[in-house]
Amino acid sequence: MVRLRSSLRLYPSGLPRLTLSRHTRLALLLVLATAILEVFLHTQNWAVRQPDHELDEPFYTSCQEPAIEQPREKAAMVMLVRNQELMKALKTIQSIEKHFNQWYHYPIVFLNDEPFTEEFISVMNTTVSGEARFELVPKKDWLFPEWMDVTDAKAAIKAQGQAGILYAGLETYHHMCRFYSGKFYTLEALKAYKWYWRIEPDVNFYCSITYDPFVEMTKHDKVYGFTIALPEEPRTCPSLFRKMADYKESNNILTTELWKATVAASWMPWPLRSFMSWFGHRDRFGDGWSLCHYWSNFEIANLDFFRGKEYQRLFEYLDKTGGFYYERWGDAAVHSLALHMLLPSHKVHHFEDFGYRHDWFYQCPANAPDGQLLHSKLLPIGPFYPEREGGIGCRCECDGSRTRNFPAYCTDKLKKPNTARRLSMVEFVCSWFS
Numbered sequence: 001m002v003r004l005r006s007s008l009r010l011y012p013s014g015l016p017r018l019t020l021s022r023h024t025r026l027a028l029l030l031v032l033a034t035a036i037l038e039v040f041l042h043t044q045n046w047a048v049r050q051p052d053h054e055l056d057e058p059f060y061t062s063c064q065e066p067a068i069e070q071p072r073e074k075a076a077m078v079m080l081v082r083n084q085e086l087m088k089a090l091k092t093i094q095s096i097e098k099h100f101n102q103w104y105h106y107p108i109v110f111l112n113d114e115p116f117t118e119e120f121i122s123v124m125n126t127t128v129s130g131e132a133r134f135e136l137v138p139k140k141d142w143l144f145p146e147w148m149d150v151t152d153a154k155a156a157i158k159a160q161g162q163a164g165i166l167y168a169g170l171e172t173y174h175h176m177c178r179f180y181s182g183k184f185y186t187l188e189a190l191k192a193y194k195w196y197w198r199i200e201p202d203v204n205f206y207c208s209i210t211y212d213p214f215v216e217m218t219k220h221d222k223v224y225g226f227t228i229a230l231p232e233e234p235r236t237c238p239s240l241f242r243k244m245a246d247y248k249e250s251n252n253i254l255t256t257e258l259w260k261a262t263v264a265a266s267w268m269p270w271p272l273r274s275f276m277s278w279f280g281h282r283d284r285f286g287d288g289w290s291l292c293h294y295w296s297n298f299e300i301a302n303l304d305f306f307r308g309k310e311y312q313r314l315f316e317y318l319d320k321t322g323g324f325y326y327e328r329w330g331d332a333a334v335h336s337l338a339l340h341m342l343l344p345s346h347k348v349h350h351f352e353d354f355g356y357r358h359d360w361f362y363q364c365p366a367n368a369p370d371g372q373l374l375h376s377k378l379l380p381i382g383p384f385y386p387e388r389e390g391g392i393g394c395r396c397e398c399d400g401s402r403t404r405n406f407p408a409y410c411t412d413k414l415k416k417p418n419t420a421r422r423l424s425m426v427e428f429v430c431s432w433f434s
């Protein structure tokens with residue numbers, strides 16, 4: 001047994017000096033080494049297992065002749081929009097019609113919490129190539145939940161606005177985020193569809209989308225598709241990750257690789273780690289959320305997953321915590337964490353071949369070499385950028401020299417190629433002995 005001994009002497013200056021015996025120093029060294037090893041093992045536990053093959057290839061890497069004869073999926077494009085956003089909405093619709101829907105003619109469902117104006121309806125009716133539908137969101141899906149103390153919630157919203165949290169002082173923004181997080185999926189207006197493609201005003205599509213993404217999502221057994229992933233604004237949702245992690249634990253939901261890819265494991269040693277849970281964006285054990293989420297203004301996803309029991313139960317639980325109003329939880333973060341909790345990695349698809357812009361974020365693939373189908377009679381003839389080595393885009397009208405302004409996304413870790421290769425603990429130990 002090691003006896004810890006120390007004595008207190010004085011420096012010549014008169015300050016106390018702690019001298020440690022050899023055994024004490026050895027013991028402290030041992031404690032330090034154990035702590036470092038424990039942290040290492042802990043972070044290894046969160047390391048994402050590399051798949052032995054690429055889990056999410058692009059559906060196509062060059063232009064295709066649009067399959068206009070192919071049967072369509074039960075799908076619709078959906079846009080929630082205000083009357084005063086008409087011009088920006090028109091820009092989006094013109095762009096998606098030019099780059100995709102002129103061949104496939106999927107219906108476009110416009111949703112609004114207020115009745116659409118005649119002008120809005122007539123402009124859209126003359127722009128779409130398929131059917132346009134105009135639906136009113138029921139008040140019960142838009143306003144505060146009935147159990148909530150509205151005065152209290154309004155005061156919380158005001159305080160968030162005064163604290164300068166992005167959009168958090170706008171009551172309607174909270175309603176919108178809550179709506180898109182859960183109630184949207186159970187709308188009567190969407191009952192007939194299995195798939196939705198979410199669009200927003202002020203969006204550009206830059207490349208021709210010559211295949212039917214709904215058909216490909218079905219064929220490849222995907223649930224959710226995105227174009228851009230980026231970090232969430234931390235002050236909007238300090239307790240969201242904790243609530244999600246608590247739900248996962250209390251329902252004994254097994255940890256998926258996607259969930260691991262979302263977690264930023266704590267580097268704090270064991271006994272101190274759990275104190276980290278006092279901070280925002282941490283689970284009960286002190287591990288954190290990377291804040292990475294899929295940007296939900298673009299989504300192509302399976303409605304059955306989101307209106308299913310599993311997701312809706314999770315949404316009801318989140319709703320009951322009041323976080324959509326007492327904080328400003330965004331639907332993008334809610335969707336992403338839910339998907340990562342509930343799905344295996346291969347069900348999420350990155351549409352990296354789509355050229356897309358909203359606000360100041362974009363993704364732009366380079367044009368595929370020898371893949372532009374120059375003799376096609378259906379594809380647009382307008383000017384497009386030169387082809388580039390490694391490009392996968394079709395007739396993109398944006399410069400593919402920088403593919404996106406967020407170079408990485410959270411599930412990069414799951415990709416097979418050598419990038420982000422991390423050793424498992426077993427491999428690490430084996431490599432020592434080889």
Ligand code: GDP
Binds near residue numbers: 080111173201297
């Ligand atoms: P951001 O993308 O987070 O900056 O939020 P946006 O202002 O773009 O809103 C997201 C989507 O919800 C857009 O399609 C908006 O048109 C829509 N939206 C936001 N607030 C309202 C609202 O009060 N009423 C309606 N009808 N649509 C809204």
Ligand code: MN
Binds near residue numbers: 200
């Ligand atoms: Mn937007």
